[in-house]
Amino acid sequence: MPSPFTAVAIVGTGLVGCGWAVVYALGGARVRLYDADRASLDGALARIQSTLTDMRKAGLIDDVETPLAAITVADGLAAAVDGVDYVQESVFERVDVKTAVAAEIGAAIAPHVVVGSSSSGIPASAFTQAAPNRNRFLIVHPVNPPHLVPVVELVPAPWTDTEIVPWLRERLEACGQVPVEVRREIDGFVLNRLQGALLNEAWALYEEGYASIADIDATVSQGLGLRWAFMGPFETIDLNAPGGVADYAQRLGPLYHAIAQSRTEPRPWSPELIEKVAAERRAALPLPSLPERSAWRDRRLMQLVAHLRSQRRSG
Amino acid sequence: MPSPFTAVAIVGTGLVGCGWAVVYALGGARVRLYDADRASLDGALARIQSTLTDMRKAGLIDDVETPLAAITVADGLAAAVDGVDYVQESVFERVDVKTAVAAEIGAAIAPHVVVGSSSSGIPASAFTQAAPNRNRFLIVHPVNPPHLVPVVELVPAPWTDTEIVPWLRERLEACGQVPVEVRREIDGFVLNRLQGALLNEAWALYEEGYASIADIDATVSQGLGLRWAFMGPFETIDLNAPGGVADYAQRLGPLYHAIAQSRTEPRPWSPELIEKVAAERRAALPLPSLPERSAWRDRRLMQLVAHLRSQRRSG
16 A cells, blocks of 8 residues: 555645645645635535535545545644645646745745646746745646546656655655656646647647637547547557557658648747637627536546546446 | 437448447448458357447446447448438548558449548548549548447548538537538547647656656546546636636636647657657556456446446436
């Protein structure tokens, strides 16, 4: 059994922070919540209870009370981090905000504590350079919501202590997450670079009139995405040729290189193009229906996660 | 209710052709099989029966006998296409082979018949230019296996009759497939261009040492792929910002453009890189275990499709 966390402080109790609280409480840790915004902090336990209740309804967990009882609201940052082995920071994603919070957290923690930031794009070196104990900080980037989507990117800064990534990997795995290591900082880390590469091609194909938004979406949701829900892109192609990935690469590498060669002058998503894409999406889904569709997505995701977990159990 | 096909000829009874036979028979069409390779043709009905039986076991269909009874083996190409309204060609993907078969099919069909080729990369204009009735040909590209993965790319040649795409879209939908229209020919069509864009980024990140093959795969299979199994990339980002896709594009467009700008000198997948990737995959899955893992993939895919269909029914 991998080692669990003992106690975790959640700094920033928005959607992401509350999702993390659920993950760590279900992983068996004591969890302390802190947010400088008192209103957000006051509503956090109710939001967490509602998430746990939804998860029980979807059959993902049996019991709401035990994890809920492990989570308490702290009276200040110092009280939140007192005695914890890990801090998960999920404040607003802006360099100045993250820099100020990193300085506060760095000054408050004991020197052995690890601090993970939920940043999806800003690397740790951009906001921890001047923080006390900066060698204890790294990026721990979840996909929203972290209690449903297992992957977590671990991205150390150049000054992050090297023992932290393996230490954290073990503990996140004990909480049921799937940590991946991005060995050094790069724009978008791995997840958003993969998503961005596909998105850039999708936007270009739409811009050039090859297909509609709805048809490009269906190509993924009724095609490519079915295999990618349980296999990565390398395993997918490895199983798609009798001789495995080497066989596949020999046959299809030239096609994929030709595709890359046709995209060496990338255009930004222009205001006109954004307007066209938005018009096609708004015709399919009017803006006022967006929250309802997001709730649909969350239900579908919860059911899919329940399905995928049942499949993993049966091998 | 969309119109179904009356009768369909399957030319080429390999894995893809037999999958198509299952699709059309379940869609209510009479299906005739033909393959110039007598051994392949002789084994086709047994392979189709085995597929139908697996689908019944997975709960995807109730009855094996009715679709099976709709499928017969034809004694020659002329007999196969006699009286059909559609021909699905799935022969070996090489220009010379496809050219010869298109000439034969074009000469054998009545002028109103439509001919779809299962080509995944060769456009119809590359092998139908000199075929009789060339205006009746287009690409109808499935994802393997077509009886499980719903998406089908329709790609007309410049000389394809314009009424064919809407005619075919209606009939493929009646068979439960999800047709998408690629309005004009392009290398890799839409599906393999989207896959290729993601693959090229994945290979580059691995080559540059940012992450392992296993971690890049997990980023998709435990992250991005979960949403893409039921939503396309545009809908995903549309639901990921309070103001929809326009809001999202304004905030994240610059990051994705920066990612594209960092990839304007694409390298081919070099022999050395292929060897490294293959070594990492072979350490995870030895070559002799590939067929067993492919069978696992097929089981997982069938269970996932059953799950996705049940979700669509419940809205």
